[in-house]
Amino acid sequence: MISRYYLKCPGxxxxxxxxxxxxxxxxTRFYLPCPHCGLSIRGSMSGTELENHRIAIECEVLSDSAPESPDRRVVTINPFVPSRYDADTFTPMGSFPTMTLLQALGDHALAEFQSERHSALEAGRDQWPTVRMLFQYYLQGNTAMFVRIAQQQLGLAWEPSTSHERTTVAYQAMGAVTTVITGTTGTTSANVFGRFSRKHFAAMKRHKDHLATLGVEDSPRRLWNEMSSPSSTVS
Ligand SMILES: [Zn+2]
Structure with a gap:
């Protein structure tokens, strides 16, 4: 959404x-350059709902719903996607942020990008704090807290009692949430998983009991599939 402000440069x-x-x-903090003298004017916005959304710009705001006027200079800023500072309604590329993305990504990819971005933001907000905590306890070797977080916050139905089991749970949780965050349209999650699977399978070769705890002797591929499907471990 674009809001139009009528501002006076403090310089x-x-x-x-x-x-x-x-x-x-x-x-989110941003700055906008005065279109007359180039001075940087700082601003910030916050609010996740329409009712509590606030925008503050560090200069005199003459109106926060300025009607368009062809005589006035315009600066376009979008803290979230690339835009052209000097764009007005009559220079399309870079003037409407959504249009910029649409032109850059194409019709199909834009919808995919937006849905992935939404899922990633949600996972970052809702799942990542728990997984981060779990992994922190894993690294510290705090077994009691690790098990408590896994069971109470991630819904694990059994108790990971061996170090191999805890490693598996920790990496599955990490894998599931990072897959959602990195999305599938790019190559990032494939890279992350490729790197992880090479280490994981190397560990499996070295430690036969690692395979036994996972119950995947017959099919290491099954674990791989489970890990690649975010819904199977973190809900
Ligand atoms: Zn100025």
Whole structure:
């Protein structure tokens, strides 16, 4: 969404329009250059819902719903996607952030990108803090807390009592959440998993009991499939 502000530069005292891309955010800082003198003017926005969304710009705001005027200079800023500072409604590429993305990604990829971005933000907010905690306890060797987090917060139905079991649970949880965060349209998650699987299978070759605890002697591929499907471990 684009909001239009009528602003006065605190430096050169000229007035101008700012077209500002607005999105739900817990806190985003930005700056906009005065289109007359280039002075950087700082601003911030926060609020995840429409009712609590706030925008602050560190200069005199003459109006926060300025009607378009062809005589006024315009600056376009979007803290979330690339945009052209000097774009106005009449220079399409870079003037509407969504259009910029659409042109850059193409119709199909844009929808995919937006849905992945949504899932990634959600996973980062809801799942990552728990998985981070789990992995922290794993690294510290705090077995009691590791088991408690795995069972109470990740819904693990059994107790990982050996070090191999805890390693598996820790990496499965990490793998599941990072897959959601990195998404599938790029090559990142394939790289992450490729690297992980090489280490994991090397460990399996060295330690036969590692395979036994996983119950995947017959099919290491099954574990791989389970790990690649986020819903199977973290819900
Ligand atoms: Zn200025």
């Amino acid at each position: 050169c005292a000229e007035v101008f329009d700012a077209r500002l891309g607005v999105e739900p955010t817990r806190g």
